[in-house]
Amino acid sequence: MTFTPDARINLNRLLADLDRSAGIGVGREGGLSRLALSDADREMRDLFVGWCREAGLAVSVDEVGNIFGRRAGREDDLPPVLMGSHLDTQANGGRFDGILGVLGALEVVRMLNDLGHVTRRPIEIVNWTNEEGARFSPPMLASGCFAGEYAVEWVHERPADDGATFGSELQRIGYRGSVPAGGRVPDAYFELHIEQGPILDAEKVQVGIVTHAYRSHGFLVEFHGETAHTGPWPMEKRRNALVAAARLLVGVDDIGWEFAPSGGKATAARLVAWPNKTGILSDWSQAVCDVRHDDPSNADSMAGKVVVAVEAAAARAGCEARILDRWTWGGRIFDDALVDSIRSHAGGLGYTHRDLPSQAGHDAYFLARICPTAMIFTPCRDGITHNNAEFAAPDDIEPAANVLLHALVERADR
Numbered sequence: 001m002t003f004t005p006d007a008r009i010n011l012n013r014l015l016a017d018l019d020r021s022a023g024i025g026v027g028r029e030g031g032l033s034r035l036a037l038s039d040a041d042r043e044m045r046d047l048f049v050g051w052c053r054e055a056g057l058a059v060s061v062d063e064v065g066n067i068f069g070r071r072a073g074r075e076d077d078l079p080p081v082l083m084g085s086h087l088d089t090q091a092n093g094g095r096f097d098g099i100l101g102v103l104g105a106l107e108v109v110r111m112l113n114d115l116g117h118v119t120r121r122p123i124e125i126v127n128w129t130n131e132e133g134a135r136f137s138p139p140m141l142a143s144g145c146f147a148g149e150y151a152v153e154w155v156h157e158r159p160a161d162d163g164a165t166f167g168s169e170l171q172r173i174g175y176r177g178s179v180p181a182g183g184r185v186p187d188a189y190f191e192l193h194i195e196q197g198p199i200l201d202a203e204k205v206q207v208g209i210v211t212h213a214y215r216s217h218g219f220l221v222e223f224h225g226e227t228a229h230t231g232p233w234p235m236e237k238r239r240n241a242l243v244a245a246a247r248l249l250v251g252v253d254d255i256g257w258e259f260a261p262s263g264g265k266a267t268a269a270r271l272v273a274w275p276n277k278t279g280i281l282s283d284w285s286q287a288v289c290d291v292r293h294d295d296p297s298n299a300d301s302m303a304g305k306v307v308v309a310v311e312a313a314a315a316r317a318g319c320e321a322r323i324l325d326r327w328t329w330g331g332r333i334f335d336d337a338l339v340d341s342i343r344s345h346a347g348g349l350g351y352t353h354r355d356l357p358s359q360a361g362h363d364a365y366f367l368a369r370i371c372p373t374a375m376i377f378t379p380c381r382d383g384i385t386h387n388n389a390e391f392a393a394p395d396d397i398e399p400a401a402n403v404l405l406h407a408l409v410e411r412a413d414r
Helices: 011-021 039-054 099-115 141-146 152-156 166-173 199-203 241-262 296-317 336-348 394-413
Strands: 058-061 067-071 081-085 123-127 188-194 207-224 265-274 284-293 320-331 353-358 373-378
Touching: 011 039, 011 099, 011 394, 039 058, 039 067, 039 099, 039 123, 039 166, 067 099, 081 099, 081 394, 099 123, 099 188, 099 394, 141 152, 152 166, 188 394, 199 207, 199 353, 207 241, 207 296, 207 336, 207 394, 241 265, 241 284, 241 296, 284 296, 296 320, 336 353, 336 373, 336 394, 353 373, 373 394
Parallel strands: 081 123, 081 188, 188 373, 207 353
Antiparallel strands: 058 067, 067 123, 207 284, 207 320, 207 373, 265 284
């Protein structure tokens, strides 16, 4: 047998893999809580590595825990074509976000095995570590390291709320690999993902062709104040770091509403403080927020307003502020030739499809900085995601997975 235009994935096999995954790190009913480098993440990683080896792949793990399953090509010294996503989830995550991209890629390789088709170029499936950023900030941490955005040592030092560091947790779960993180240029990268938005589902379109990404700016901000008794201490002397962070996050939300008529969005994502107890003012806090817009100039304007809001919040609360970290991604980052190929295969396979932007963050954003990259979206019911009610029906999954199969082979055989 060989690869032909009527080749299709084995949907039942993919669904069985998704069901197995859904039993690891169970969260709220129907969902997952499989945070990066947790015991549940280790269990899922072990299962994935086993599946890769059963499929005849050579498995390697890099310094930041990214897992690669390599299928040799006919000309195995050529740069590989990568495809994948992430297996970690949010604290109240769904069964498909990221996971479909990794297990869908595995199904593509299994189908090529079934067909006996060896591509000219090698293929690598990738599970990127800590895409969500739910335990270690910022998001897409390990794919950013692979792309040269972050130093390995800096990544290893990222702290979790419980005091553990990224590097120590990698070591604890057995996934602190020895392969250098990055330093190589893949031939291309494909990422299959649920849309995480309502457009495809509302319009009953089978495949989303991702043309570009919303430009996004993220901020990690720290405030320092002074502890004092909440009863007798005068208002004019208070330096409450919790209030400073709260004022910032309300200000960020206001920025979102200011730009909402043109599609802008701003998120007050996280606030932590110390001691954060009754009867005492907090002398330390951190806030995480982000702004995004389809128009890069509007996104940049929103980011500028956030910087102003940081200083205003600190001054009003009598605190000092420091922006500890900033991250930016998105824009016209995807490769036109790969996007055209995906669009062509979607039409050739008889699927309804439409162009649309990606509004969420994805590992593909960092890969696009070093190699041609493209994304394929499946519908998800009502666009609900980062929620245990997240759902993609089998009929939603199959078309985009088949498009991935054909686009991947075209690229790997060229």
